[in-house]
Amino acid sequence: MIPAYNQEKYISQAIECALMQDYPRLEIVVADDCSTDGTEEAARRYTSDPRFRYFRNEVNLGRVGNYRNTLCNRVSGEWVVNLDGDDYYTDSSFISKAVKDILSQKNVVCLYGRKYYFDVLKKYRQYRINERSYCLPGKLYLQKFNEIGEFAHMVTLFRRDVAIRDGKCYTMNSVQSDFHALIRLSIYGNVIISYTPGYQWRRHGDNASVSFQDFKFKYLQNLRTQDRIMTDIGNAFTPEEKEQWLAESRNRARNTYVIDTLKNVRTFRALLLGLRNFRLEKTFLIIYLKAVLAIVFRIDCFR
Numbered sequence: 557m558i559p560a561y562n563q564e565k566y567i568s569q570a571i572e573c574a575l576m577q578d579y580p581r582l583e584i585v586v587a588d589d590c591s592t593d594g595t596e597e598a599a600r601r602y603t604s605d606p607r608f609r610y611f612r613n614e615v616n617l618g619r620v621g622n623y624r625n626t627l628c629n630r631v632s633g634e635w636v637v638n639l640d641g642d643d644y645y646t647d648s649s650f651i652s653k654a655v656k657d658i659l660s661q662k663n664v665v666c667l668y669g670r671k672y673y674f675d676v677l678k679k680y681r682q683y684r685i686n687e688r689s690y691c692l693p694g695k696l697y698l699q700k701f702n703e704i705g706e707f708a709h710m711v712t713l714f715r716r717d718v719a720i721r722d723g724k725c726y727t728m729n730s731v732q733s734d735f736h737a738l739i740r741l742s743i744y745g746n747v748i749i750s751y752t753p754g755y756q757w758r759r760h761g762d763n764a765s766v767s768f769q770d771f772k773f774k775y776l777q778n779l780r781t782q783d784r785i786m787t788d789i790g791n792a793f794t795p796e797e798k799e800q801w802l803a804e805s806r807n808r809a810r811n812t813y814v815i816d817t818l819k820n821v822r823t824f825r826a827l828l829l830g831l832r833n834f835r836l837e838k839t840f841l842i843i844y845l846k847a848v849l850a851i852v853f854r855i856d857c858f859r
Contacts, residue, residue, distance in 0.1 A: 557631045558586045559622045560641030564594035566758065571602050573644040579651040583633050584608045586641070587626040590616040595641070620733045624726035627719060636716045638734070643710050647754020653688075654713050657748050661691045665718050665745035666738065668697075669711025669752030676704060677749060688751040694742035695792060697749070701739065702804040704749065709734040711752040718744050724788050731774065732781040740785055743792040771821065775813035779806060815840070818847040819858050827851055 558574065560567055567586070574584045584607050586599045591612075602608045611630055613622065627636060635655070639645070650669075658664045667689075683690045697704065718741055719725040728736040782805045786798045793801065814833045817826045830844050846857040 557626045557636055558584065558639050558641050559589065559619070559626055560586055560591065560595055560599070561589040561616075561619070561622070562591045562593045562595060563641040564591070564598050566642040566644075567595050567598050568601075569644045570639055570641050571599065571608070573646070574639060575602070575605060575607065576648045577645070577651045578648050579655060582607050582651070583631060585626065585630050586610045587622055587630050588612045589618070589622040590614075618729070620726055620729045623733070623737070627716065627726060631716065634716060635713050636719070637711070637713045639710050642758050643756060644758070645711075645755050647752075650711065650752060650754050651713075654711075654748075654750065654752070657685065657689045657691075657750060658713065660685060661746060661748065663745040664691065664748055665694060665715050666741050667713040667748040667750055668707035668738075669713075669750050669755070670705070670707050671751065671753040671755070673705050674751045680704075685748070690749045691746055692749065694745055694747045697747050698739065698742045698789075699793075699797065699801065702801075702808050706735075707738070707749070708752070708755060708757070709738065710757065711750075711755050712738055714738060714741055728781065728784055730777055730781055732777060736781050736785055736788075740789055743789050771813055771817045774816070775809060778809040778812070782806065782809065811835075815843055818843050822851050824851060 558567075558570055560570075563570075571584065571586065574582075584605075586609070588596055588599065588611065596610075596612060599610045603610055609630075611626075613625070617625055623638065627638075635658070637651070654667050654669070658667055677684075677690050680690055680692065683692045685691050719737070722741060722744070724740065725737045726733060730736065782802055786793065786802060810833065814829055818830050827844075827847060830847060834840075834844070849855040849857055
């Protein structure tokens with residue numbers, strides 16, 4: 557599914573990268589949330605392909621509302637992947653490889669794709685299924701999420717029936733709506749963590765997750781999302797497990813907030829925040845030194 561709003565500059569590449577997938581049983585749905593630019597005209601050029609369908613909402617539903625409406629009312633496949641209208645794939649076999657992994661295992665509800673920090677999974681070698689993928693019990697993945705690390709929304713396949721039955725997928729109106737929607741699905745079965753380098757998240761001024769220049773606000777939203785996740789998984793975790801997960805997640809969110817601020821905010825307030833959260837770790841020391849050079853000496857080493 558490809559939700560879109562005012563993305564005439566990017567939508568053609570998103571559609572074409574989906575059409576280039578070599579998986580034979582493919583359904584591609586563009587859900588246009590009342591765009592006011594040329595998105596509709598650009599998308600309708602592909603309607604001659606039987607794999608492609610275009611819908612235009614009668615009213616603007618907003619980013620998260622469009623996600624949920626598309627999931628529940630527009631697509632019909634057993635498995636879904638959500639590709640925003642400004643992103644694209646570079647690997648034409650991404651879906652084929654993902655489906656092959658899914659079908660090789662039992663009771664899989666999600667395949668979480670990612671391309672960074674994959675070495676951390678080596679300690680879970682007993683769950684390895686091939687050179688690029690691991691199949692873990694979903695609850696274990698959620699418990700160890702802060703150790704194993706994040707996934708990329710645009711290369712995460714999930715079972716549509718499970719997401720709809722869950723009732724909360726794409727219901728949290730937040731910059732982290734995708735994280736809240738998909739990480740919780742892990743409690744319903746097994747999950748696959750797959751090395752998936754063939755995608756590109758496009759950075760531009762309109763991205764929902766980069767247009768918040770107030771990093772403290774993003775940090776507070778992160779904390780709110782974590783609390784909501786633990787609430788919405790019900791009894792899947794014990795109260796003690798929830799408390800531990802939240803403590804680890806809050807610490808991780810704080811570290812991310814500090815690093816993002818040091819990398820992007822060119823004020824002495826950023827350096828002060830770094831000092832208050834100083835850590836004798838190589839990565840942090842390098843970033844802090846670069847921030848000092850950028851803020852004090854106007855030498856930008858982050859480019």
